[in-house]
Amino acid sequence: MSDGIFIGGGGSAYAEPQTLLLKYANRHGLIAGATGTGKTVTLQILAESFSARGVPVFLSDVKGDLSGLGASGTADFKLHDAFMSRAEAIGFVDYAYRAFPVTFWDLFGEAGHPVRTTISEMGPLLLSRLLELSEAQEGILNIAFRVADEQSLPLLDLRDLQALLVWVGENRETLSLRYGNVSTASIGAIQRRLLVLEGQGGSQLFGEPALELSDMMLHDDQGFGRINILAADRLMGAPRLYATFLLWLLSELFETLPEVGDPDKPKLVFFFDEAHLLFEDAPKALVDKVEQVARLIRSKGVGVYFVTQNPADVPEDILGQLGNRVQHALRAFTAKDQRELRQAAENYRENPDFDTEDAIREVGVGEAVTSMLERKGVPGVVQRTLIRPPSSQLGPIAGPARAALVEASPVAGKYEAAVDRDSAFEMLTRRAEEAAAEAEKAEALERETESIAEREFQAGRRYSGTRVSRSTSTGKSGSGARGRSSRSDSIATTFAKSFARQLGTRSGQALVRGVLGGLFRGR
Structure with missing residues (x-):
C-alpha cells in the first residue's frame, strides 16, 4: 500500500x-x-x-x-x-x-x-539523572547552571563543569545567602560522580562540535x-x-x-x-x-x-x-x-x-x-x-x-575533530592567572617599600651615630609594622601568592580550575 x-x-x-x-x-x-x-x-x-x-x-x-x-x-x-x-x-x-x-x-x-552534545544542552535535570544525584545535590547543580548563565560562562565539556563547581565551592558562603545552603560535601559528591562518568566515556560525549x-x-x-x-x-x-x-x-x-x-x-x-x-x-x-x-x-x-x-x-x-x-x-x-x-x-x-x-x-x-x-x-x-x-x-x-x-557518509569529516573553544574552564583559568599576577605585583611593591624603609633606617643610624629604633624611622612601632603587614595581606592576596608559586607545576595547573571567590567579587 x-x-x-x-x-x-x-x-x-x-x-x-x-x-x-x-x-x-x-x-x-x-x-x-x-x-x-x-x-x-x-x-x-x-x-x-x-x-x-x-x-x-x-x-x-x-x-x-x-x-x-x-x-x-x-x-x-x-x-x-x-x-x-x-x-x-x-x-x-x-x-x-x-x-x-x-x-x-x-x-x-x-x-x-x-x-x-554540550553540558549546557544536556541541562541539570538529565545530568542529575545521569549522575544519580540526590535532591540536595541536584539543587547545587541547578545553582551552578544559574551562576554560569549570570556570569556568561559557557558549559561545553566536563572540565567546564568541574571548574565551575570548584568556583561555587569557594563562593559557597555568598551563594548560600542567595540560593540556599551550598555544602562542600555535596559538591564533593558531584565531583566524584563526574570522575566516574569521565571513566565511562562521558568526556567523549560532552564537547564540540555538537x-x-x-x-x-x-x-x-x-x-x-x-x-x-x-x-x-x-x-x-x-x-x-x-x-x-x-x-x-x-x-x-x-x-x-x-x-x-x-x-x-x-x-x-x-x-x-x-x-x-x-x-x-x-x-x-x-x-x-x-x-x-x-x-x-x-x-x-x-x-x-x-x-x-x-x-x-x-x-x-x-x-x-x-x-x-x-x-x-x-x-x-x-x-x-x-x-x-x-x-x-x-x-x-x-x-x-x-x-x-x-x-x-x-x-x-x-x-x-x-x-x-x-x-x-x-x-x-x-x-x-x-x-x-x-x-x-x-x-x-x-x-x-x-x-x-x-x-562515504554525507557527514564524513564534520564531527571527527573535536573543537575546544573558549569556555568556562579557560575563562576561570585566565581569572586565576590575572589574580595571581596582581598578587605578585602587590607583593613586589610591598617588598620594595620595606626595602626603602630599611635603607632610610640605615642611613639615619649612620648620620646620627646613635641607636635609632626602626620605629622612629618608619614612624610606627615594630609591632605596629607587623600588624600593618598582617592586615595588608588579604585572604585573596595570600591565596594568589601561593597560587603564583605553584602555577608552573602540575598541581598548580589543577588549582587553575578555581580560585577563591574573593578574587572575583569585584570583577
Whole structure:
C-alpha cells in the first residue's frame, strides 16, 4: 500500500495482512517480546520500510546486528529459502533484496561518526539523572547552571563543569545567602560522580562540535530516508549513560523541531531499544518529562517506538500512548510472569477467533501478536501475524564494509575533530592567572617599600651615630609594622601568592580550575 507499511500476516492459519498506516505512524508504538523471539528483526524491517517511504530513522544497535541494514541480503544466505517461502505465504509480492542508506554514529568515535552534545544542552535535570544525584545535590547543580548563565560562562565539556563547581565551592558562603545552603560535601559528591562518568566515556560525549539534528534527517539521491545507527554494544556497559543520551536526543527533537500538525507521514521515526533502562529507578520528574515528550512530540512529526522485553517495563501512562504494537512471545514461568502476560493481553482489542493471552504465549520465532491503528486512529483488532522477512542483510556487516560506509557518509569529516573553544574552564583559568599576577605585583611593591624603609633606617643610624629604633624611622612601632603587614595581606592576596608559586607545576595547573571567590567579587 502506498500509504502504509506492510508488517506481515496472511497464510492459511493467519489473518489478513497487517499494515502500519503512515498517517498514524507518529502515534508511537511498541515492540516487545522475550529474548530470541524476533524483536530485532521486526525493528529491522520497520526501519527498512520507513526508509523506503522517505522517512529518516534513528535507532540504537545494542547487539551489533543492525549494521546489516547497509548491505543487501543475498541468495546464498542460509535462510534464503525460508525467507522466500514466508514472503510467498504472506503475499509479499514485492519482496526483493536491497541495501539501505545508513549513517553510523558512535559516542566513542570508533564504529561511526562521533556524536557529542554540550553540558549546557544536556541541562541539570538529565545530568542529575545521569549522575544519580540526590535532591540536595541536584539543587547545587541547578545553582551552578544559574551562576554560569549570570556570569556568561559557557558549559561545553566536563572540565567546564568541574571548574565551575570548584568556583561555587569557594563562593559557597555568598551563594548560600542567595540560593540556599551550598555544602562542600555535596559538591564533593558531584565531583566524584563526574570522575566516574569521565571513566565511562562521558568526556567523549560532552564537547564540540555538537550534533546538528538536521544531520539525522537526511535523504539519499533516491529519496530514501537515511537510517541513523548508533553503535551501542560498548555503550551498554554504561546503561545510565546510554539511556540519558537517548532521552536527551528525544528532548532535543521535541524542543527544536517546529509544529507540523498531523502530517501524512512522520518527519523522523525514533526507536528506543532496551527501553526499560530509561525507566529503571527513574525519579517521577523524569518519568513525567518522558510522558510529556511522548504526548506532544507527535505534533512535531516524530514517531517514537519503544523496544523492550515486556510491556510492563513501560509506565502505564506512556504505554497508553503507544497505538501501534508488535508483541512477540512472552514466557510465563513464574506467577509474576503469568500476571504480566495477562496484563499484556488486556492491552489489546479482543479478537473473537482466539484468546490473546494464549496467542502471546504460543507464537513462535518470527511471529507476533499485532495491533495497528486503523482509520481515524482506532486501535485494530489483535491479529496473529507472520512478520515479513528483511530485505537487507540479516546480521552485522564486516568491518571494512562498515568503514567504507562511514567514509562515504554525507557527514564524513564534520564531527571527527573535536573543537575546544573558549569556555568556562579557560575563562576561570585566565581569572586565576590575572589574580595571581596582581598578587605578585602587590607583593613586589610591598617588598620594595620595606626595602626603602630599611635603607632610610640605615642611613639615619649612620648620620646620627646613635641607636635609632626602626620605629622612629618608619614612624610606627615594630609591632605596629607587623600588624600593618598582617592586615595588608588579604585572604585573596595570600591565596594568589601561593597560587603564583605553584602555577608552573602540575598541581598548580589543577588549582587553575578555581580560585577563591574573593578574587572575583569585584570583577
